[in-house]
Structures are given as structure tokens and as C-alpha cells.
Amino acid sequence: MVEAYDAVDVIRIKRDRQKLPMDAIDWVIDAYTRGVVADEQMSALAMAIFLNGMDREEIARWTQAMIDSGETMNFAALSKATTDKHSTGGVGDKITLPLAPLVASYGVAVPQLSGRGLGHTGGTLDKLEAIPGWQADLSNERMMSVLEDVGAVICAAGAGLAPADKKLYALRDITSTVDCIPLIASSIMSKKIAEGT
Secondary structure (H helix, E strand, O other), X not given: OOOOOOHHHHHHHHHOOOOOOHHHHHHHHHHHHHOOOOHHHHHHHHHHHHHHOOOHHHHHHHHHHHHHOOEOOOOOOOOOOEOOOOOOOOOOOXXXXXXXXXXXXXXXXXXXXXXXXXXXXXXXXXXXOOOOOOOOOOOHHHHHHHHHHOOEEEEEOOOXXXXXXXXXXXXXXXXXXXXXXXXXXXXXXXXXXXHOO
């Protein structure tokens, strides 16, 4: 059981440039995921992190708490090795579309779980959904089937995969905290680790 904190106290710690206690990180991520910590409070904490940063230990614990907020995936049942790549953003999504099938052609499975808009360019999924009939949301079973048959899939992460990150990802987009290295790093790594690649 995670010790209960008060959201205002957690915000104050980071606002005052102090290191967040590890159990406070666990609590705030869990409480935010469950709706106990309001968006307004998490916005304030995200801005305090944006302005004052986090050290490596805080980032690692924040990342693990986001992983622990939901389910994880395992690709061990596939007959091939898996790999992943992460986009650093940009206007064109010029790498994922040719790279995933190229790597798959060498017998490596590429489960590319992509995102929606963060910032002005939109996300890979937003762009691909402009193609009639293309589906972003696949069940885990369907994704595994496509990976085994085709070798590559580009789709949305399931709702149960790092749900804390999904909520915080959307919040960062509307609070001008997108370009915060600790939050970027923990967002990327929580999804990549939870997806099991």
C-alpha cells in the first residue's frame, strides 16, 4: 500500500526545488490515474517539474510508477525477435512508415505503438487515420497475429498500457509542458518498457 500524500504538499516540494520522495511519486501517479489528483493539480506539478527538473532517481521512479499504472505486454510468444524505434517528432513522420516494413523484411517483428498529437504537428496515428479504412485500435490478439504474419504493425497502444502516461500526455499538450526533458523521457520509456519491446 502506497502512503497517502496531499497533492498540494507534493506540488509544494517540487515548486520549492526539492527532490520528490519516492513514495510521493508512486502516490501522485497512482492518485492521478484514479482521478484523486485533479488535472489542475497535476498541471501545477508538471509546471513545477518543467521549471525545476527532476534528477535521475526521480525520473526513474516516475517512469516505473507510470509503467505500474497499467498492464504490460510480452512478445515472447512470437517466433521472431522484436525491436522498436521512437520518433523524436517532426512534421513528416518520414521514418516509421518505410523503416517498420524494411526491418520486418529481415525477419524482425516491429510492434510500433504510436501516439496521437502532442504539439503542433499531430501524431503518426492522427495522420494515418486520414486513410479510409485504416484502424489505429487493435486488440492485443490482432496485433500479435499481424506481427506473426506480416512482421510489422503500427497502431495505438491499448487503453490499459501505461494509462497514467496517456492522461499526462494529453495534459502536457494543453499546459505548455510538452518540451520538458524529465517528462519526455519518462513518457517515452514508460510506454516502451510497458509494451515489452
